[in-house]
Amino acid sequence: MSYRGDYDFIDSYGYDYYYREKSHSEKVKILKQLIDQIKEIDKAKDEILNNSISLKKLGLMSKLLRKNIRFDRTDLDTKYDLMDKTGIEKRLHFDGLYNFRLDVRRGDMFFPKYYLCDAEESWYNVYGIITNDYYLSPDYDFADKRFARLMIYGHEMPFIRMSQFKEATMKMFKGDHDQVSDKAEKLLEEIGNHIMQYAWHEDQLIGWLISEKLNLPGFKEAMEVIYFNLGADFSDTRNHVSQDIYNFFTFVYEQDSLKALFKKIESLSGDEFRSLELISRHWYNELNAAFSVFLRHEVNWGITKNKIPLYKVIFSNLYRLDKVQDIIHSDPSLKEACGIMEETAQQGIEAILK
Numbered sequence: 001m002s003y004r005g006d007y008d009f010i011d012s013y014g015y016d017y018y019y020r021e022k023s024h025s026e027k028v029k030i031l032k033q034l035i036d037q038i039k040e041i042d043k044a045k046d047e048i049l050n051n052s053i054s055l056k057k058l059g060l061m062s063k064l065l066r067k068n069i070r071f072d073r074t075d076l077d078t079k080y081d082l083m084d085k086t087g088i089e090k091r092l093h094f095d096g097l098y099n100f101r102l103d104v105r106r107g108d109m110f111f112p113k114y115y116l117c118d119a120e121e122s123w124y125n126v127y128g129i130i131t132n133d134y135y136l137s138p139d140y141d142f143a144d145k146r147f148a149r150l151m152i153y154g155h156e157m158p159f160i161r162m163s164q165f166k167e168a169t170m171k172m173f174k175g176d177h178d179q180v181s182d183k184a185e186k187l188l189e190e191i192g193n194h195i196m197q198y199a200w201h202e203d204q205l206i207g208w209l210i211s212e213k214l215n216l217p218g219f220k221e222a223m224e225v226i227y228f229n230l231g232a233d234f235s236d237t238r239n240h241v242s243q244d245i246y247n248f249f250t251f252v253y254e255q256d257s258l259k260a261l262f263k264k265i266e267s268l269s270g271d272e273f274r275s276l277e278l279i280s281r282h283w284y285n286e287l288n289a290a291f292s293v294f295l296r297h298e299v300n301w302g303i304t305k306n307k308i309p310l311y312k313v314i315f316s317n318l319y320r321l322d323k324v325q326d327i328i329h330s331d332p333s334l335k336e337a338c339g340i341m342e343e344t345a346q347q348g349i350e351a352i353l354k
Contacts, residue, residue: 022096024181030095031116033069035135037082038114040064042137045111071095103150105140113137119150119159120189128159129192131185132166143319144205160196162188168252172244187244194240198231199224199258207291210314213321214328214338222287222345225257225352229280234265234273241266260353276352283348290344294337299327310334
């Protein structure tokens with residue numbers, strides 16, 4: 001006699017439903033009521049913050065936060081609401097959403113803001129990987145869009161947001177929506193773990209923001225190549241780089257230098273790996289020196305137009321660099337320093353790839 005008895009484990013609400021990984025469309029269906037409820041909260045929050053406040057509106061907000069959420073027909077006796085973040089994550093884990101994360105932060109006037117995503121933890125790398133975004137509150141922002149910090153087991157952990165490339169990555173594949181979504185997520189996870197894990201780092205934040213605001217593409221490109229060479233296992237790179245990864249860096253995230261670097265690594269011997277690392281270390285110091293010169297330039301700032309070093313202006317306006325752009329573009333010496341940074345970056349890339 002089978003221990004399963006007469007129970008159909010492939011029934012829509014049997015073992016197969018609860019313990020297998022769900023397709024993207026199944027996940028979206030399960031999360032629909034949760035997302036709809038959070039959207040209502042964000043709408044009520046916007047009304048309070050940007051229009052008018054009243055006890056009635058605050059009462060609605062409280063009601064929405066404690067409104068019962070049903071994920072499927074089995075939730076007749078169990079109560080879930082947005083005040084129970086841990087309970088919701090456990091319930092969805094039981095539903096097969098093993099990597100689902102609900103991140104809640106304090107926003108303006110301590111109102112909640114939400115981020116719902118799939119995040120794969122890493123036990124051996126610095127960063128975990130976010131492969132899919134389900135919902136992001138309008139006021140939920142990132143200091144650096146490449147990264148997110150999520151609360152895992154009571155601790156804040158850093159993740160790389162590969163999810164921002166999912167829609168574009170899906171265009172690389174053919175098939176139905178779920179098949180394409182699954183292929184895109186697997187590719188993004190692989191790129192995140194074996195490439196961006198080393199090319200990107202949170203300590204690049206200042207240089208990254210400046211390169212974007214001041215249109216310094218060479219500086220950003222050089223940072224990625226140099227950091228990759230100083231942190232990656234080249235043998236691992238050679239084993240994982242595929243045509244899909246080349247296509248990603250061609251059509252989704254254009255980075256010609258990394259593609260050229262992968263081709264070079266494929267032809268190198270083990271003895272030459274050390275040389276590549278030493279060259280990259282030299283150009284790391286050169287690029288850092290050029291960046292330091294740029295930051296030490298004195299500029300006229302404030303109402304009284306006192307002379308102060310640029311780094312003080314940038315550090316105090318890091319997330320509003322639009323206010324600094326005009327000063328840099330109008331100062332010939334700073335424009336020259338930007339040019340030196342780009343020239344140094346280009347020289348470094350050429351030296352590494354030759």
